[in-house]
Amino acid sequence: MDTYLISRAVAELGECLKVHDNVLATAESCTGGLLASTLTDVAGSSDWFAGSVVAYANAVKSDLLGVSSEVLEKHGAVSEPVVLAMAEGVLKTVGADFSVAISGIAGPSGGTPDKPVGTVWMAWAWPGGSRAKSYRFNGDRTAVKEQSVMAAINGLLGVVK
Structure with missing residues (x-):
């Protein structure tokens, strides 16, 4: 990971959140x-990370x-409905204004033909x-984990700005 670029992106994210007195929460699976x-x-x-x-x-x-067990059974942990539920759940659990959730298959095993290694789902949530x-x-x-982190931060910037 390019630590300089990530630090700049995180600093920008923090400033965007601070300006509006907002806080962020995360729900992570594959990024641990x-x-x-x-x-x-x-x-x-x-000041901005809860x-x-x-x-x-x-x-x-x-x-x-x-996250309902029915949704997990029907779609699997690496799926759109699960990360949406994770993102919304962490908003409530932590009491944040914005959240991001990540679930994926970082490898080297665990992939399937439908969800190969490197498949990652993310969701961003905010009230409403x-x-x-x-x-x-x-x-x-x-x-895979590092690329997931960068994508999550970039996605947050797109939502928060």
């Missing part, structure tokens, strides 16, 4: 807290974020709205 760590690497992030739920297991997605997007990232596990 890397996004939260990246956000808190920037000094002053406590917290994160690392929901690696489906039980955590259900118990802490309110949400959107989701799928990605196919290349590279090893670390590369």
Whole structure:
């Protein structure tokens, strides 16, 4: 990861949130807290970052974020309905103004023909709205996680600005 570019993007995100006295929360699965760590690497992030739920297991997605077991069974953890529910759930759980949720297959195993390694779903939510997007990232596990973090930050910038 290009730490300089990421630091600049996170600083810009923080300024956008601070200007309107908004706070952010994250719900992460395949990134395992890397996004939260990246956000808190920037000094002053406590002004606009409320917290994160690392929901690696489906039980955590259900118990802490309110993702229904029916949705998980029908669509799988790496899907649009699940990340939308995760993003909306973390808004409520943490009490934030904006959120992002990430669920994917970082590899090297776990992929299927329909959802190969590198498939990542993200959702961004705010009171009254949400959107989701799928990605196919290349590279090893670390590369997939890093690309996911950058895409999440860029998506947040698009939503918050």
